[in-house]
Amino acid sequence: MxxxxxxxxxxxxxxxxALDxxxxxxxFTVTKDMAYGENRWIEVEPPGGGTRLVLYKAGPGWPEPAKDQPGYVLFEDDDIQAAYERLSAAGVHFTMPPKQEQWGWSAVFTDDEGHLFHLGQR
Structure with a gap:
């Protein structure tokens, strides 16, 4: 197994x-959106399927998103340049456009909550 x-x-x-x-x-596809206590349980899944993100409501005193430091969630696409252009046109803000690194292609984007993410190329 x-x-x-x-x-x-x-x-x-x-x-x-975050859901928007x-x-x-x-x-992403919304796979669950239901009441969960005083908040909601929201799951979204990438267009090709795979690991879902749970958009969990942070409580008082929870740490703020790290500023200027990408998180350890890495998204991949077969064509990073096309993904960059498509996502930029949809309003996604990139702090680093696609760049060839020694390990491969990489870009960094931010969500509307201030989290930073990597976008790589398969």
Missing amino acids: AITVSQVSLYVRDQQR FWSRKMG
Whole structure:
């Protein structure tokens, strides 16, 4: 039996803003959106399927997103330049456009909550 990652929790201040970013700008599919206590349980999945993001409401005293330091969530696309152009046109802000590194192509983008993410090329 192989272990896989089914979901990753992303702590957000505003669940609706996060949902709008991931579904409208990034093109993710909403797989769950239901009441969860005083908040909502929201899961989104990349267009090609795979690991889902849980847009989890951060509580008081939770740490703020790291500034100027990409998180350890890496997204990949077969054509990073095409993905960069498509996502930029949808309103996704890139802090670093696609760049050839010694390990491969890499770009960095931010969501509307201030989290930074890597985008690589398969």
